[in-house]
Amino acid sequence: MRNFFRVAFLVVRKDMMVEARSLEVLSTTLFFALTVVLVFAFGLVREGRPVDDVAAAILWIATAFSGTLALGRTFERERQADTLRALLLAPADRPAIYAGKLAGMLLLMGLVELVLVPLVGLLFQAPIFNYPWTLVALLVTGTTGFAAVGTLFAAMLVRARSRDVMLPILLYPITVPVMIAGVRGTAAIFQSTPDEPLARFWVALLVFFDVVFVTLALWTFEPVMTE
C-alpha cells in the first residue's frame, strides 16, 4: 500500500512539474472556463439581475467542459512521446499510475474552480459564502466523480485516432448522474430559500458515485490499458 501511494505521488509531482514549466493545461482550461461563464453571463443576466437559479448549472457546465479540455490535453502530453507506455512498463502497481493521474487532474480542476466559483458568485449573484463547507464538499465530490471516469477514458483513448471526439461521447452519458447531483446540490444552497439538508443528501449521493467510479476505474485500469 505504501508503494501504491509512493508511485501515485511520483506521478502527481511529475505532472505538476511539467505543468509548472508549460502552464499549458492550466491556462487553456482556465481561459475556456472563464469564457463559458462570461458568455452565459451575457445571455442570462439582464440589467444586473440573473435569471433565477442558473448559477449552479453554469458552474457545473463550466467545470465539466473545462475538465474535458484538461483531460484531453493532459493525456495528449503523455501521448506525444508515448510516455504513458513508459509509465505502464515501470514495475509499479498500474492502478497507482491511474491514481496519480487522477490526483493531478483533481489539482488542476481544483485550481480552475478556485477562480470559477467567485466569478460565478459575482456575475450571477450566487451566495457562495452561505454554506461554504457544503459547497466545497459538493465541488470536491462532484469533481472527483467526473475526473475518475474522465481519467480512465482519456487513458484508454490515448492511442485512438478519434480520441477528441470519443472522450465527450463516452464521458458525458456516464457522468450525467454526477452532474445532476452537483447541480441540484449546489442549487439547493444557492436558491433564495436555501435547503442545506437537501444539499447534504446530494453530497452523500456524490460520495457513493465516487466510491463506485474510483473502485471500478482502479479495477479496470490495468486490463484496459494492456488490451
Next chain:
Amino acid sequence: MTGDFERLSVTNLSRHYGRRKALSRVSFTCDAGDVVGLLGPNGAGKSTLLSILGTLLAPSEGTVEYGAHTADQGGAGLRARIGMLGHDLFLYPELTAHENLVFFGRMYGLTDAPARAMRALERAGLGERAHDAVSGFSRGMRQRVALERALLHQPRLLLLDEPFTGLDQASTSALVARLREEQARGVLIILATHDLDIVDGLLTRELFLRNGRLLAIAGGEGPLRDRYRAAVAAS
C-alpha cells in the same frame, strides 16, 4: 520473486486486431547475451511483438515465458527486469534530462536515482547538459538520454524499436558500442530495425517477419542484407 531470467521463450504467439492478424503463431527462444534482430518490412508485426514482450500488450493466443514465468505471473517484479526504448522516446520534453531519469529511476524503486541518473548522463556524454530541458536537445542527444532511461535499472531484457532512426554516424557508432557493452553484461537485446548495414555483425540471430508471420530464424554467415533478401524471396 526477483523477476530475473536467463531465457525468453515465445510459443505460438498471435495478436489479432479484429480480423486483422498483426502476429500469427510466432515461436522462438533466445538467451541472455543474445542480440536478436526483428527484421522485416513495415507492417510485419515487429512493434506488436516488442509491445507484447514488454508486457504492454496481451497476446490473443500463445505464451511468452520469461524464464519460468509468464507476464501475468511475473507482474511488477518481471517488469523491473525489462527496459524498453520505443520509436517515440518516452521522455518528457519539459523536464530536464536529469529530472527525466530521476523520475523513471524512482518509478523503478531506485533509492539512489539522482546519483545513478547523473552517472548515466555522464556516460552518455551529456553531463554538462544534465539540467537542460530535453525539448532543447537534438534527436541524437534525446536518443542517448532515452537509452540511458531504458538502462538505468539494469534490465535483463532490452527492447528497442528502430533505435537508429535519425542518428548521425557518430551517434550510431556510440549506440552500437553501448549495446555491445550491455550484451557483454549478459543483457538479452531484441531490436526492431530497418538499418541492416548498421546491425550487421552486432546481431547474434535474426528473425525475419512479414505480414505477422515468422519467415525464418537465421544467424551467422554472409552479409545480413543477403540473408534478408533470401528470406523474403523464399516466402
